Amino acid sequence: MGIWKMRNSLVPFIVLQPYVVDAERKRKRRSDVMTAIILSVFMLGIMFGVMYKAFSTN
16 A cells, blocks of 8 residues: 555656656756756765775774
């Protein structure tokens, strides 16, 4: 039953996803680039943090 509820809540998200992405793309191009840069920096930070923790424990 829990899985069914999760799937029901995911369906509208998947259906609406292309429209949201299209609206964002039409609205601003620069903000899209900025979010991509911020996300990549964020991911790199997480990776370096995990690696640092893994090496510092040894």
